[in-house]
Amino acid sequence: MQIHYNPETSVLHIRLDGEIDHHSSSFMRSEIDDAIYAYMPEMLVLDFQDVSFMDSSGIGLIMGRYKIISPLGSDLIIANPSPHIGRILKLAGMERLAKIQNFSQKENQS
Amino acid sequence: MKILNEFKCTFPAVSENEAIARACLSAFLIQADPTIQDIADLRTVISEAVTNSIAHGYRNSEGEVSICLRLLPEKTVYIRVADKGCGIEDIEKAMQPLYTTAPEQEDHAGLGFAIMTEFMDTFHIRSSPEHGTVVTMRRKLGRTDNPQEESSDE
Structure with a gap:
């Protein structure tokens, strides 16, 4: 897991x-x-670019983090889910809690 | 229905074995020429079923989970996951999306059964409080949302 914080943004x-x-x-x-x-x-x-598998535990993980940051007034972005993860996000209705975005591959590989 | 191949195993109800159960299933599926989506969906399904047994059936107490995988005619896969855990008092309630018995801080989504019923063609559950739970499911392989995947075999 790689964690990066940009203090400017x-x-x-x-x-x-x-x-x-x-x-x-x-x-x-x-x-x-x-x-x-x-x-x-x-x-x-x-x-989720480097996530090779996710079951409903991943939905629990996302929902739990949403419950923490939402009271802070912060936004949640779910980035780069594979088609498989996308199906599970859809089944869980996660688009109601978070923006789901696919960034360009090149940008992420740099 | 004629059983073309069968694989059974029993393992302790510890969460490390969730990944191993998925690996067993992936290895078993290869003989049936699955699509990428078949593999991803069925790995998710067995992960949900085994996790239910470990996290809810035994609630992290000791016990064993048994899985049985069968290849049936017409590329149909049968999956059975059984435990001798606490069982489910009210199956109808447990089947409702977002319902979970786990404490809030563990972040269970309560979507396990929703995923199993969505990804499989048939789903059956039998449960007896104090005695355990058995889920049996079937799916015919060949499912794909991506029309290009099928033609890419050439």
């Missing part, structure tokens, strides 16, 4: 990786929350 960009399931999400959760409380960002970007 107040954007916290978290690039998740590997497989997100009930087992791995508990570790990811505490790392993300530590970063949220450390930076109090105006925008949280959860980037």
Whole structure:
């Protein structure tokens, strides 16, 4: 997991990786929350570019973070989900909580 | 229905085994020439079922989860996941999207059954409080939302 905070834009960009399931999400959760409380960002970007698998534990992970940043008045962006993750996000109706965006590949590889 | 192949295993209800159950399923599916979407969907389904047994059936107490995978005629895959955990008192309630028995701080979405019913052609659940839960599901392979995927085999 790569965590990058831009103080000028107040954007916290978290690039998740590997497989997100009930087992791995508990570790990811505490790392993300530590970063949220450390930076109090105006925008949280959860980037799924390097996530190879996600089940409903990933939805729980996103919803839980939304519940933390929403009272702060901050926005949530879900970035670069694969088609598989996109289907699960849609099933969960996540577009009601967060913007789902696909950034260009080149931008992310730099 | 004739069983073309079958794979069974039983493992302790610890969360490390969720990934191993997915790996078993992926390996089993290869013989049936699945689409990329078949693999992704079925991996999600078994992950949900096994997680339900571990996180809800046993509530992180000790126990065993059994899975049975079958290849049936016409590229149909059968998945059975069973536990001897606490069972489900009210299946209708448990099946409702967003319903979960887990404490709030654990961030369970309550979407496991919704995903299983959406991604499978058939879904059955039997449960007895104190005795455990069995889910059985089937799906015919070949599902794809991407029309280019099928023709890319040439």
